[in-house]
Amino acid sequence: MSSTTTHIEAHGLVKTYPPDTRALDGLSIAIAPGEVFGLLGPNGAGKSTAINILTTLARPDSGTATIAGHDVLRRPQRVRRAIGVVAQNSGADPLATGRDNLMLQGRLYGLGGTPLKQRVAELFERFGLTGAADRAVRTYSGGMRRRLDVALGLVHRPSALFLDEPTTGLDPEARAALWAEIARLSAEDGLTILLTTHYLEEADRLTDRLAIVDKGRVVVTGTADALKGELKGDAVRIELRDEPAAGLGDLAAEGLREVSLAGRLLSARADDGAAAVPGVLAALDRAGAPAASVTVARPSLDDVYLRHVGHRFDETNGSLS
Template structure:
């Protein structure tokens, strides 16, 4: 039976662990993760690789079962009615599902037929989506000849063929160049306006989450550390960010000590040669910060003042920047693969 809750997506204390292997302890991929997403909106899960975003999508899309907790998609209990959930969702995975030897049009028609559309309806829907994603002139080309951006647009179109109530986009722009990424963002924005569906977007790109998500949850080590609209999360960090980049011979430890002695600065921290702090008035405080560093004999390469960003939000709640967390995750993945 469908839940009466109007939320399109509900994750309630989800947990999922995998065996560590080779004598290693279990990996807690999802560790008490909870969020809700409103119908007809884009909800973002923001975090580095390994934070639990993809595992969460796999649970919600019935590709794996949670060890505990509850999940509802389009009002349907995922554990009790997985078949009904599958008929209600579209899924765009990190890797393309299109057959590279078939044309774009053939891939779309096949997807529609697999979802139960008649041949006529599948062709009509394929034509509609090819036009929407600016792929009409490439419809009869084999997908293996498509650029990365064109392939990702086709993947999204495939996920939309049967007009799902909920669309999962798992890291949809990973590997794309900035121009192709921006183009796909525009297509996703237009798509949500046309389709009036709920979209769950996972990403490790700050700008992507800020631009596309009406609400988002920041995920770290398998749990949600904070959630809200991008503006709410940024506005919760009062004041300005003061960012100082040291020269190659600058001493980060001496710099941190110097900045901590500046009364107008708070939340002073560092990541290598990049130091960050907060101030009620960054422009007025920056000269005092630079004077303190000069007095400590620390050479500065650059210094900037900026309004709060989602990276500042991530830093506040996790103790490290998202960029640093992503680098750490990539290093760990390489080590595990070796």
């Protein structure tokens, strides 16, 4: 994309921390106006460093970045006016009321008087928090706190919103409600949203496009459907009864390809997974590595991640996937 069609753009970002940790190694992304863009990657891949640079909290060793046409290094104040940031940890004062939190946030951006009061009331109504506006934030549920965090990021009407793992720790109902609001912010308000997440389902459902980051670089970019469509055939996952002590036999002869083994979990692809399974199970039995369970499914984002990063999403991100 050219700069005239991007709202958030980074090119060739490099960042090294002493003594020699290369957090970013030429990372480049381009996000269109109104797009919901996801960043996926293992812990330590460089996602947080990239976000810190884009939100003016860190400087790159080299490379460039712009938000709404403003250079993050040359015009950091203008960038800060153009963006809202919802960090992984809540930024609200738990002892203050929700209203006090939003009013203070507005004043920090130079807002005041009736326009600020109207904006605060509008945000409480939008996020279903009107009844809790004058309660201390420490009395809010986890879902209410996250909705307040998003409202805090929107007080000054930014054109771009950064959401860092916005639904981590929420129950399914609260997560679904926040998903609906994020989708509405893009569809109805035209906000450009950069989302980092540990939930592949979240990335699949919310993002218009996504990038997988590994070792400080973008390894693949595209829509979730297009990336899954590049994986021909079926995904075959077999949980073995025990970790194999020796080889697994010639599984390619049984129709499997891209075979990988992590502990007791064998992952592979097949043109016709259901047809391949009987022969594969027999081959594993002969190799002394019998299966405990088998699943055959169409390609998922986890399979995309496995292909491009070399391991499954939950192997470096804990149980959050």
